[in-house]
Amino acid sequence: MKTWRNLKDLIRRFAGSDVFFSFKRSPTVVAAFLLTLIFLVAAVFAPWIVPHNTYDVASLNLMDARLPPAWIEGGRATYLLGTDEQGRDVFSTIILGSRVSLLVGFASVILALTLGVALGLIAGYVGGVTDTVIMRVADVKLSFPAILIVLLIDGVARGVMPRDLHDKAAVYVIVLAIGFSAWIQYARTVRGLTLVEKNKEYVQAARVIGLHPILIMFRHVLPNVTGPVLVIATLGLGIAVLTESTLSFLGVGVPPTEPSLGTLIRIGNNFLFSGEWWMAIFPGIFLVLLVLSVNLLGDWLRDALNPKLR
């Protein structure tokens, strides 16, 4: 009973807060939020939502392959957005695929963000040899294309693990690989911002009272460098989803039996010129809407969390 009252109190406080006010004021943000919410809910509850379980190979019927969307002549009501060349329902594969894509996207962004922000803060705040070592490693890393690093990590994982284990662990390997190749952007941004912030007098005031450097970094500097990081993270989510799809296309991503959004676009791409546009266009639209709404949310969040712009 008490926790319920606390929760109600919390909701009331949130409804009266400045952040919620700025949220209500912008219809674009509300739309982006709702869209993201729908995508997330769809991804999380995909197995209960989709009309056809496309992971179940036995239920597929090759006779139903390459059917157009339901409203076009030749389409069937049960296959709302048509089917692909294996007879899989496009709508169902999109929902199930977005699950894989979002999982890889979020997990790798969180990994890259944690790693990059921590290393950037340390490099910028501590300086000296620590800074040189971290940033030279980042420079070396930056001289390889990200996709090459991902291929390298994935290749090593393949070599080390037995095949069936790798199939199971493929998603985690990709998350690790994308995370490790994307941290540099965060680290460089955070380091630059930290160098500016650490010479400001509020940081020196904290040093005068003898606060531990770690506390200064995370309590004082970190809140003042999060703005651009948030924007990079939202853009990074899109990039991570695309990197994952590139990998899947190259055959080193997630297993083709459980395709991600990127895989669907790539497969559909092969049929674009033969007139079966729905295989590529619908996953494409879905991906665009997903990335766009997340980016809009990130942009708004950056402004809403900045007390100077309230």
Added chain:
Amino acid sequence: MAESPRPLVKVSGLARYFDVSAPWLNRVLDGQPRLILRAVDGLDFEISKGETLALVGESGCGKSTVARLVVGLYRPSTGSIVFDGVDMAGLGGRAEMAPIRRRLQMIFQDPYASLNPRWRVSAIVSEPIRAFRLIEGESKIVERVGQLLRQVGLSPVDGEKYPHEFSGGQRQRISIARALSSQPEFLVCDEPTSALDVSVQAQILNLMKDLQRQLGLTYLFISHNLAVVRHIADRVGVMYLGRLAEIGPKTTLFTLPRHPYTRMLLDTIPDLDMTGCKRTPVAGEVPNPINPPSGCAFHPRCPFANDRCKTERPEPKANETGSITACHAVEEGRPPAGPLPAAAA
């Protein structure tokens, strides 16, 4: 100066050098020597309890470095800072420093940069309280913050706001409230009013004076503004290129300045009586502290300089007026008593 048995702060032979040379590889390739910037180069002064010592000087003379050294933001290259009988350089760990740190606080120059923009005022003001664990219990901390805000002329309700909702003067008040929250005895003020409007400057200075009276605070006041110094200081030290040119009680220094540099600075203060008079402008500028002039650093700008000034560094000597001056010319009685002749620079 009234000699107390033990000064609260005693600085002796304080120096801080910065290595500003190019990176090692560039230096070796270009055959460049190491470049050492002597920001503070041998400083001695004492501050007794309840007193305000002001350090004045032109830009780049090392005033702010002294402030940072005294609060422990920089470590001195040589020399010692003794706070209430404890040598701060001898304290190693954070835990050893904490009791001293609680007793000295700093007020910064730029009120727009000295408050964390993401923190509410109450969090900013209570930070030292929490860091030193002075008060236990959230409600008591809130109460204390309200009390501190009232003490600096703000309202306890202001604690819920963010720094950007305040004007420069109000922010400086918040800064003072934060500095006072750990109940310090010694405040180092690095040009606390130079970023403020003149009318607000007076308010902040009066607040600082009131607080000094109420709480028995001791100030080290860094400024380039002689009018401000005249208002707040008990004693004044004039710095030139990392050294003290002259230090003495305020009245002595302002009425009977001995060092040619002090006299030059005082001549620049606008004065109603002097309207229409011909005044000696400050000639020349501060030399580069990386490559300071030989002997007395002031000799290229000094109207009384001779060969001795160019080779021999003057040591601080007490005058009969009560001030201490580092000048060969004063020692030898070279300068005439009247107004300064135009400086040869």
